[in-house]
Amino acid sequence: MSVSPHTLREKGGLVVWLTGLSGAGKTTIAQAVQQSLTSFGIPAVFLDGDEVRKQMHPTLGFSKTDREENVRRIGALAKTRAEEGAVVLVAVIAPYRSTRQEVRAICRAYLEVFVDAPLQTCEERDPKGLYRRVRRGEITQFTGIDAPYEAPVEPEIHCRTASESIEESSQRVLRAIAESLR
Ligand SMILES: Nc1ncnc2c1ncn2[C@@H]1O[C@H](COP(=O)(O)OS(=O)(=O)O)[C@@H](OP(=O)(O)O)[C@H]1O
Ligand SMILES: Nc1ncnc2c1ncn2[C@@H]1O[C@H](COP(=O)(O)OP(=O)(O)O)[C@@H](O)[C@H]1O
Numbered sequence: 001m002s003v004s005p006h007t008l009r010e011k012g013g014l015v016v017w018l019t020g021l022s023g024a025g026k027t028t029i030a031q032a033v034q035q036s037l038t039s040f041g042i043p044a045v046f047l048d049g050d051e052v053r054k055q056m057h058p059t060l061g062f063s064k065t066d067r068e069e070n071v072r073r074i075g076a077l078a079k080t081r082a083e084e085g086a087v088v089l090v091a092v093i094a095p096y097r098s099t100r101q102e103v104r105a106i107c108r109a110y111l112e113v114f115v116d117a118p119l120q121t122c123e124e125r126d127p128k129g130l131y132r133r134v135r136r137g138e139i140t141q142f143t144g145i146d147a148p149y150e151a152p153v154e155p156e157i158h159c160r161t162a163s164e165s166i167e168e169s170s171q172r173v174l175r176a177i178a179e180s181l182r
Pocket of ligand 2: 029125
């Protein structure tokens with residue numbers, strides 16, 4: 001894959017939004033894709049929901065209103081970073097279809113990746129131990145348990161991470177990015 005930073009800037013960059021339940025594999029795939037893009041010399045920025053929340057707006061919680069605000073703010077940041085001439089990989093749950101649609105509408109180029117794994121798989125993986133805490137009653141309003149997740153209807157890329165490898169999922173995303181930047 002080859003695309004110059006200048007061309008990327010002229011195109012207005014690209015926002016790649018990975019949406020899915022906690023533990024579905026958003027971060028893992030985004031990091032693998034970022035590494036590959038970087039190895040091809042393509043500027044790639046990774047925005048991780050958890051990190052951005054902590055650094056930029058730690059007061060936002062997980063109510064519907066706060067999640068919508070979180071997603072809008074990260075969407076605006078992703079748009080800006082993309083227009084500087086980068087592929088911006090966003091690993092944020094973004095559980096509401098309408099807010100994802102709002103972000104898509106402000107970006108010049110946008111790909112939605114549905115990182116899809118059954119809740120049971122996510123819970124078995126439990127990479128951060130959050131599901132265990134949810135089951136103990138220590139966390140409420142948790143996506144997929146007692147807060148909604150509206151699955152994408154027509155995502156550009158659909159990764160079924162319970163049945164495909166990290167490599168397969170990342171390659172699928174990379175191919176779509178290459179296609180979009182052509
Ligand atoms: N109640 C609740 N529901 C879902 N997730 C929770 C919650 N509390 C904390 N976390 C951790 O925060 C990460 C999700 O933040 P996001 O900014 O991606 O979520 S959202 O788009 O605003 O819904 C999410 O990160 P990922 O596991 O990477 O998805 C969790 O680690
Ligand atoms: N095909 C796959 N794609 C992504 N992650 C996978 C896949 N198969 C297994 N996993 C594992 O699932 C876990 C996903 O965790 P993480 O990427 O932090 O999820 P999220 O960011 O969606 O919360 C990791 O431990 C990862 O190794």
